[in-house]
Amino acid sequence: MSTLRVGIDVGGTNTDAVVLDDDDRVLATAKRPTSADVTEGLRAALDAVLAELPEPGLDKRVKRVMLGTTHATNAILERRALGRVAVLRLGAPATTSVPPLSEWPDDLRDTVAAGTAIVRGGHFVDGREIAPLDVDAVRKFVATTPADAVAVTGVFSPASADQENRVAEIIRAEIGDVPVSLSHEIGSLGLLERENATVLNAALYGVARDVTAALRGALEARGLEVETYFAQNDGTLMAVDYAARYPVLTIGSGPANSLRGAAYLSGVTDAIVADVGGTSTDLGVLVGGFPRESAAAVEIGGVATNFRMPDILSIALGGGTIVGAEPRSVGYRIGTEALVFGGSTPTMTDAAVAAGRGTVGTRPVPEEWRERLAGAVRAADEAVADAVDRVALGRADRPLVAVGGGAFLLADQVPGAREVIRPAHAEVANAVGAAIALASGRLETIVPASGGGSSRARLIDNAKEEAAARAVAAGADPATVQIVELSEIPLSYLPEPAVRLHVKAAGPLARQAG
Numbered sequence: 001m002s003t004l005r006v007g008i009d010v011g012g013t014n015t016d017a018v019v020l021d022d023d024d025r026v027l028a029t030a031k032r033p034t035s036a037d038v039t040e041g042l043r044a045a046l047d048a049v050l051a052e053l054p055e056p057g058l059d060k061r062v063k064r065v066m067l068g069t070t071h072a073t074n075a076i077l078e079r080r081a082l083g084r085v086a087v088l089r090l091g092a093p094a095t096t097s098v099p100p101l102s103e104w105p106d107d108l109r110d111t112v113a114a115g116t117a118i119v120r121g122g123h124f125v126d127g128r129e130i131a132p133l134d135v136d137a138v139r140k141f142v143a144t145t146p147a148d149a150v151a152v153t154g155v156f157s158p159a160s161a162d163q164e165n166r167v168a169e170i171i172r173a174e175i176g177d178v179p180v181s182l183s184h185e186i187g188s189l190g191l192l193e194r195e196n197a198t199v200l201n202a203a204l205y206g207v208a209r210d211v212t213a214a215l216r217g218a219l220e221a222r223g224l225e226v227e228t229y230f231a232q233n234d235g236t237l238m239a240v241d242y243a244a245r246y247p248v249l250t251i252g253s254g255p256a257n258s259l260r261g262a263a264y265l266s267g268v269t270d271a272i273v274a275d276v277g278g279t280s281t282d283l284g285v286l287v288g289g290f291p292r293e294s295a296a297a298v299e300i301g302g303v304a305t306n307f308r309m310p311d312i313l314s315i316a317l318g319g320g321t322i323v324g325a326e327p328r329s330v331g332y333r334i335g336t337e338a339l340v341f342g343g344s345t346p347t348m349t350d351a352a353v354a355a356g357r358g359t360v361g362t363r364p365v366p367e368e369w370r371e372r373l374a375g376a377v378r379a380a381d382e383a384v385a386d387a388v389d390r391v392a393l394g395r396a397d398r399p400l401v402a403v404g405g406g407a408f409l410l411a412d413q414v415p416g417a418r419e420v421i422r423p424a425h426a427e428v429a430n431a432v433g434a435a436i437a438l439a440s441g442r443l444e445t446i447v448p449a450s451g452g453g454s455s456r457a458r459l460i461d462n463a464k465e466e467a468a469a470r471a472v473a474a475g476a477d478p479a480t481v482q483i484v485e486l487s488e489i490p491l492s493y494l495p496e497p498a499v500r501l502h503v504k505a506a507g508p509l510a511r512q513a514g
Contacts, residue, residue: 005064007435008045009231009257009428010034012070013278013320013331014405015041016431017049019062024264024436028052029428031405033332038071039214046218062224064509066434068231068253071211072204076251076301079107081210082203083148084114088141089195090121090154090163094130100153100195105302112203114147121163122155125446125494130155133163138170149202153183153195159446179205179245186246186307188444189500193297193306200303201248208247212240229475229509233309235260235291235433236440236506239475251300252309254430259284259291259310261433262401265423271399272388272417275429276406278320279329281384283313283391286401290484308442315387319406321348323376339365348409351376358408381411388416403429440484440506441470449490449497460501467505481507 004027008017011034019028030048035041050059075081087100100116101109119141120134142150150171154164161184168180181202187194212228219226230243233252243250258275262268269289275282285292291310298309316327320334323346330337330345337343339350340361351373352358354365365373388400400417402410403426412420425432443466447459468481485504490497 002061003063004058004061005066005435006046006049006062007066007431007433008042009068009254009430009434010038010042010070011254011277011430012280013318013329015045016428017045018425018428018431018435019049019053020432020435026425026432027054027058029425029431031428038069038074039211042067042069042215043218047222050222059222059224062226064227064229065215065219066229066231066237066437067215068257068430068434069211069250070254071207072247072250073252073300075204075207076108076200076303079111079301081207082112083206084146085112085199085202086114086142086145086147086150087116087195087199088138088150088152088167089116089118090133090152090157090167091191092118092120092122092131092134094122094155095191098192101199103192103304104196108301108303112199115141115145117141117145123157123160123163125156125159125491125498126496127156127160127446129163133166135166135170138167139174142171142174147178149179149181149205151181151183151195151199151202153191153198155191156189156446157182157184158189158444186248188306188308188502189446190297190306193304196303197248197305197307200300200305201246204247205244208244208250212244229439231257231434231437232440233307234293234440234442234504235310235437237434237437237475237509238439239473242474248305249307252298253434255282255284255310255312256291257430257433257437258282258403259286259433260289260437261429261431262286262403262423262426263289264436265403265425265429265432266399266401266421268399268401268421271401271421272391273401273403274384274388274407274410276402276404276409277318278331278334278406279316279318280314281317281387281404281406283315283387284310285391285398311391313387313391315383317348317380317383317409319347319349319352319409323347323351323373339363339369346373346376348376348380349406351380352409357411360408380409381414384410385415388414392416402426438506438508439471439474439476440504441467441472441474441476442485442502442504443467443470444500444502446491446498447488447501449499463501463503464505467503471505471507475509476505476507477510479510481505
């Protein structure tokens with residue numbers, strides 16, 4: 001008997017849910033307004049999609065739930081529900097001129113930092129120690145700095161994680177089972193950005209625990225015993241225990257889900273994707289079925305980080321965008337405020353209906369509004385064409401896949417795209433992306449640029465094995481994990497030529513018995 005899985009994606013305006021079977025067929029979909037606390041909207045969408053199943057009792061065959069959520073992002077942006085973190089850097093005497101969290105907004109630093117310290121330690125880029133680890137200083141700091149979690153960042157720890165791992169052992173011996181974030185498991189090269197990501201991760205442990213408990217409570221209330229997975233920012237999944245260790249990786253999962261869902265629903269693996277929501281349109285690029293990643297540092301809540309995120313361009317165009325106003329949206333109130341729903345606020349949904357691009361609503365568009373709305377459509381088309389040109393990077397041979405609840409706003413022909421594809425179930429592409437995602441693991445380290453013989457080959461093989469092990473820890477089936485990305489970037493100004501090695505492994509979740 002086929003098992004079922006549920007994909008849920010929490011957006012700024014709506015929370016979407018889908019049910020898929022083992023053959024990835026969409027059996028039910030639902031869209032509900034996102035609630036102020038996120039959790040209630042999540043529960044409403046789950047209840048609604050299970051109620052839409054074609055046969056009674058099918059909900060008992062749900063065995064997995066995949067969630068893409070904004071909980072972590074909201075917590076950082078709102079400075080809410082964040083834990084207090086003891087921030088420890090292994091980098092004296094090399095890095096004392098720039099203290100930890102120096103560039104953080106004052107209010108966020110005051111909320112998160114329980115204390116900071118820089119102790120002797122760290123490595124050079126080739127793995128040699130800058131200084132031996134000051135074990136006594138580590139013990140003194142963790143013993144005298146009460147905190148909800150500890151964040152440990154060593155200079156060039158992606159090249160050698162020995163000191164960070166040793167500090168984790170010391171912390172467990174000194175203060176017991178407090179959560180510890182180690183930077184070599186979270187960020188890539190670049191000390192300050194990696195440190196920032198590690199501290200944010202440590203601050204989010206409580207948020208991850210709360211959202212996991214809320215989701216499990218909603219599932220238990222329906223009598224469902226399921227495996228739970230969280231979507232992460234590269235368009236893949238991680239098991240709930242893995243997400244509890246690395247909650248910062250859930251940031252940016254929404255756009256990644258939309259891109260992955262667009263790839264699956266359209267059958268196209270190389271394309272531009274426009275996800276049109278109620279407030280904004282997010283444009284990204286599919287490369288081999290996965291989101292093109294941003295090469296720039298990603299700023300979250302005023303903090304620069306360096307973990308990989310989808311390369312997304314957002315424009316202020318959505319179904320709820322108010323015509324003639326500064327970029328502003330009616331959001332989830334569109335069902336009462338838009339003209340086609342009997343309201344008095346002209347929106348881009350009204351403009352699209354007036355232009356014959358959709359049949360949404362319960363009322364016709366008033367004649368006195370039509371000329372003004374036609375001008376709004378022309379301006380929107382120009383904004384979309386400009387955005388497509390910016391993300392296409394000179395290539396005009398790719399199709400544009402239109403997804404999201406407001407996808408009907410887009411014209412049938414968009415300059416810079418070969419064609420516009422509108423797949424079935426496009427309105428819930430983000431939830432589909434969560435449901436069909438693979439589990440993955442990644443590793444970044446440094447290896448010799450050339451030569452080295454068997455030593456270089458062994459280092460690369462070890463990196464592949466570690467990335468595959470991380471994918472399995474995230475929930476992938478060990479028998480099907482593959483290396484899906486292997487890149488080498490030369491590093492300059494070193495006495496011995498070296499490269500930054502990035503490895504990503506991914507694989508599907510194992511099928512379950514019915």
